[in-house]
Amino acid sequence: MKLKTSNRHMIDIVFPLTLFFVFAASALIALILAANLYGNTADRLQINDQGRTVLSYVSEKVRQSDTGGSMEISEVEGIPCFTLSAEYNNTGYTTYIYEYDGMLKELFIRSNAQVSLEDGMDITEIRSFSVNKKGDNLYQFTAIDSQGNESSLLISERSEP
């Protein structure tokens, strides 16, 4: 019993404990590093997706509805809207694409009906969306996402009225 007590040193306890704390600290650092990198990557993906979604959506809409010079820029309730006109079963319909209350919205309505921008369908969150005519058939779409990143796209109208 005496022999056992004399052979037990302080280092026997301190060394494994120190090692445990070293491992714990290293694991914590690796975890924080991973969390930061994951957060960074997720943020980048979200920014990319937001900007890309808005401009891809508009570009697809234009390609889909580009007939007979149907593209126009109009103003409803003081908000600039990008409009696409089409005719189905001899009835005229208009698609309005605009930014309202921090959301990109789309409103598909009969051309002679009363327009209320609040009724539009939410597409995605966005800080600002604008469209400018830069030539006879050239439109520039500019989107600013919720992080403040600006991206723009030029689209030319192929059809003629």
Next chain:
Amino acid sequence: MKRVSSRSSLLLIEIIIAILIFSVASAICLQLFAKSHTLSKQTEELDIAVREAVSVSALLTDGDAPEENLARFYPYADITSDSSVIYYDAAFQPCERQQSYFQMNILPSSRQDRIRAYTITVCKDSNRTTIYRMETTSYEPLRP
């Protein structure tokens, strides 16, 4: 004495194995983090490159004077009828040749009657790595 020595060596082996496992796991994790960061950056570059190429394609296909259109929107670009180069900085903003980090090369690939075809290539200026490449065709409309 013999027992003490045996216990010490066992502890040392345990520590060595634990450190080895931890080092291998850390190395793998760090590699994966670095790879995910690179992939995210490449995706962002590809996304912007596609958008810029589509915009330039719209300029080339709009109207009868594509070179004039390009000069209007990209005043720092080198524009000729044989080939045009647009320079971009690291933030993908159009810039002068000296600050160039990315560049877009526009090569007219063919011109037959009223059909013009172009090859648009976006690449990194430093190592000429192609980020995105697209073909676009413009049809000059018949006017009375």
